[in-house]
Amino acid sequence: MITAKVFEDIYPKLLRYAMSLTKRSAAAEDLVMAVITKLLGSDNVPVDVNIEAYAMRSVKNLFLNTIKKESREVGEQNEDGESVYETTEDPTSGRFVDEGDLSRVLIGMEVKCREILTLHALGNSYKEISEVLSIKAGTVMSRMARCREHLDPIMGGR
């Protein structure tokens, strides 16, 4: 069984990842707390699992379920989670806490790029990223390359 201590330690990472999905810090906090509540109350979390990756994947699943549900509620018959996921872009809806160039660039990116770059910035290996996002190693590499190019415009000053 997982203890509160585990989540106290990984909370900043979970929150940061959730923000890459929601773009709003309040929504990200709600998302993370919902996952923590679920996992702390569960008897079914595998014993030998990498809890950080597991929790991040839970954050993503809950996020996808929520936007699926919301899109159904407004009458969009979109059964494909991935495409709903693609249509959540709203650059004016929120922002990262930090206001630097990087945040401004990130906020304008598609969610797939925000999340993979955030996971990388959080120190996750490609293998861990592939687990969290449930994508193949080759996809991690090609997506990472594509998304990193978005950062080129702000690299000049370094």
Next chain:
Amino acid sequence: MSDKDLNEGLLVAYADGELGPEDVALVEAAIAVDSSLQARVEGFKQSGALLRDSLDIDNAVTPDHIIHRIRKIEAAALKKRQASLAEDNNQSPSSWWSIPSLGWLLRTSMSLRPILSLGGSFAAGLACAIFLISPGLLTPENESFQSLPSGDVVQMVMRGSDQNQMPYIRQHNQNIFSGGSLIEKKQFSVMYKSPIEGSVEIFEVTIAKNSTMQALLSFFRLDIEGLLPNKLKVEVEQLTNLGSFMVDDQEELSLRIEVSNNATTIRHDLSFKVVEP
């Protein structure tokens, strides 16, 4: 994936130190031929450093009010767990009941109509089986398995499946493997966790004597939709109670569980016999 994507992917992975020795050699050989690639690698190294520096996650701390909330959530979860343990212990002092919602499933399943009689005789001493199907690649819960008093578990290799895999049969705190006997006239559950998402069909498999012919009779069917993808252990609440059936003393029951979706079909055969004490 185009060649460009692949090359760029290799370059970024190289810059991030994510490649194995073979791929490192490949990339370094490519750079030796085309020096413009080195500039790409440098670019990726810079953007990687920018990302890591920007978050500075190692120095991030969890705010006190969040720690407070997490501890409250843990306390509430513990309380709930203890309450359901106490409730379940009143009914059956076994580890089986310590999973609250499974206990709930077992209790509510009493009202289910038997779908099909087997053998036609329904004298006293019927055992009622319940199907629990859930997605997720799981092995049986070794923890509870090992905590059983010795002698309670009859171990046999499940026909058609590895002993460490689903399905298996459970009666309260006992895991009963294929060929094992049901010791008491009580409910038992066939535990099955599907490695894939899809629709589930359960067949009764009748094996005629002196014949390998199998007659498959559609037992009942339902679709499991919207469940989580594979390799993810799911909440017990998402187990689906498919129905119940009855088996008389000395009867042998063989079942085939098929889970199928557009891509694949997975079959598990299991059989067991009811032996009253």
